[in-house]
Amino acid sequence: MGRQEKSMNKKKKKRKLIAWLVIFPILLLACSFTAYGAILYKKAEKAVNDSYKEIDGRKGKSEYREAKVDPYTDNISILFIGVDGSDARNYGDATRSDALMLATLNEKEKTVKLLSIPRDSYVYIDDVGYKTKINHAHAYGGIKSTVDTVENLLKIPVDYYVEMNFYAFMEIVDTLDGIEVEVPYKISEIDSNDKKHAIRLDPGLQTLNGEEALALARTRKQDSDIMRGQRQQEIMKAILDKAISVKSATKYSNLIDAIGSNMTTNMTFSEMKSLIDYGLSGHLNIESLTLAGTDSMIDGVYYYQLDDAALEEIKTKLSTHLELKNNVANVDTNNNYDDEENAEEENNY
Numbered sequence: 069m070g071r072q073e074k075s076m077n078k079k080k081k082k083r084k085l086i087a088w089l090v091i092f093p094i095l096l097l098a099c100s101f102t103a104y105g106a107i108l109y110k111k112a113e114k115a116v117n118d119s120y121k122e123i124d125g126r127k128g129k130s131e132y133r134e135a136k137v138d139p140y141t142d143n144i145s146i147l148f149i150g151v152d153g154s155d156a157r158n159y160g161d162a163t164r165s166d167a168l169m170l171a172t173l174n175e176k177e178k179t180v181k182l183l184s185i186p187r188d189s190y191v192y193i194d195d196v197g198y199k200t201k202i203n204h205a206h207a208y209g210g211i212k213s214t215v216d217t218v219e220n221l222l223k224i225p226v227d228y229y230v231e232m233n234f235y236a237f238m239e240i241v242d243t244l245d246g247i248e249v250e251v252p253y254k255i256s257e258i259d260s261n262d263k264k265h266a267i268r269l270d271p272g273l274q275t276l277n278g279e280e281a282l283a284l285a286r287t288r289k290q291d292s293d294i295m296r297g298q299r300q301q302e303i304m305k306a307i308l309d310k311a312i313s314v315k316s317a318t319k320y321s322n323l324i325d326a327i328g329s330n331m332t333t334n335m336t337f338s339e340m341k342s343l344i345d346y347g348l349s350g351h352l353n354i355e356s357l358t359l360a361g362t363d364s365m366i367d368g369v370y371y372y373q374l375d376d377a378a379l380e381e382i383k384t385k386l387s388t389h390l391e392l393k394n395n396v397a398n399v400d401t402n403n404n405y406d407d408e409e410n411a412e413e414e415n416n417y
Contacts, residue, residue, distance in 0.1 A: 108320055115328025116337040123229070123334055124212045132225035132392075139227075139342035143390045145172045146335075147218055149231040150300075151206060165206040165214055166286065167300055170226070172389045178346050181389050183357040183382065184297030190364065190371040191221050201371060211332070221379075224386050228335045234260050236330030237285070238278030240307060243322045246275040247306040252299075253290055257283035293372050294358050301356055357382060 122128070129136040137144050150167030168185040187203040194216055195209040205217040215226045238260065241247055251269045259266035259279050267283035269276075276284060285303050288296040311323065333340075360378035364371045 108324070111321060111324050113337045115324050115331075116333070116335070116340055119328055119331045119333055120336065121211070121332045121334060123215055124210075126212075126334075130219065130225035130227060132219060132223075133227070137225075137227050139173075139175070139339050140345075141175060143172070143174050143176075144227045145170060145225060145386075145390060146228045146230060147171075147215060147226045149206070149211070149214060149229060150237070151231060151233050152203075163206060164203045166203065167297075168202065168214070168218070169297075169300070170218060170222070170386075172224075172386050173343075173346065174389055174391070179389070180346065180354040181357055181386060182301065182354055183359070183386065184294075184301060185218065185221075185359060186293030186297060186361070186372045188293055188370060188372040189221075189359065189361070190366075190373050191217060193217050194220060222383050222386060224383070224390060224392060228333065228339070230331065230333045230335065232327070232331050234282060236326055238282055239326035239330070240311075240323060241276070241278040241281045243319050243326055244307065244310045246277050247281060247303070247310050248273065248275050249281070249284065249303055249306045251276075251284060252295075255283060255287055255290075257287050259283065292363070294361075297358060298356075357385070 148167070148169040148171065149165050152164045152166040164187075166187060168187065170183045170185065172181045172183075173179075185202060187201065189202040190199055191202045192199045193202075193205045193208060193213065195205070195213045202217060202221070205213040209216075211229060211231060215229055219226050250273050251271050253271050255267070255269040256265045257267045257269075258264050260282060267280055269280060269284065281303055285300050286296075287299075359374055359382060361372050361374040364373040
């Protein structure tokens with residue numbers, strides 16, 4: 069295989085990374101003029117409409133925006149939130165986020181920057197008035213607090229969010245008859261019901277079912293939050309690679325069911341359709357980003373301390389990608405906040 073052909077194949081793979089959900093490649097098929105496509109289109113539309121939930125107090129736009137964005141013409145950002153919720157972890161409103169990924173999309177260039185935010189990042193949460201782990205924001209104030217915290221950290225607008233739980237993830241993988249991913253090392257993890265050592269994986273490239281893929285996405289004991297975020301991106305890529313394959317086309321109806329029953333979002337179906345243009349672009353490229361930092365123990369609790377200089381670089385890169393001229397919100401950029409006074413003992417997950 070020639071160098072040019074290899075380069076083209078890499079670009080094709082990158083285009084499949086467009087978002088954290090399977091619903092976008094489903095929409096690509098649903099927009100066809102076949103009878104099956106028409107049925108899928110209507111089903112996808114209903115699933116998204118049933119999942120719609122505006123962010124409390126937002127009035128349709130971020131405080132960092134002068135007006136509501138139009139994803140067909142404007143650069144936008146989408147925060148993907150994976151919540152730590154299951155039958156075994158029925159925390160209700162106190163559910164924590166287990167995965168955070170922020171995508172910025174440049175409409176003219178059809179480029180995407182995908183930032184993984186470590187769940188233990190030590191950040192200021194306005195709802196409580198001190199610094200703690202970023203995944204606590206969801207427990208303190210749900211979607212709104214999570215979105216506000218990410219905005220205050222990165223100083224850019226979060227225009228949309230998509231939230232999904234464990235079950236959506238597992239059902240999607242199982243509906244696809246598993247996904248092929250590289251397991252980096254021997255793993256012994258809890259399952260979705262918190263049963264210890266229920267999932268055991270050997271290293272190597274293999275096909276994982278929903279429970280196994282979830283265990284791989286959650287494990288971090290042998291490396292770090294940064295590596296965990298990179299694994300989650302690779303797993304999402306594997307899901308999308310499988311979802312858009314011809315063999316998976318007959319499974320799209322079940323995929324829509326899995327997504328729709330376990331998702332909430334403030335994107336309308338019409339707004340979501342705008343992302344199809346990114347998938348159809350012949351020159352789309354996606355850059356994966358991480359937040360550099362160091363491990364830290366504060367009052368006996370583990371935190372991930374973000375590197376200030378690296379954070380500033382990420383903020384500038386994302387703001388430039390969104391082509392922001394003047395952010396509307398008058399946000400205090402002084403980071404001298406009080407640390408958490410009574411650090412709680414952190415669950416491993």
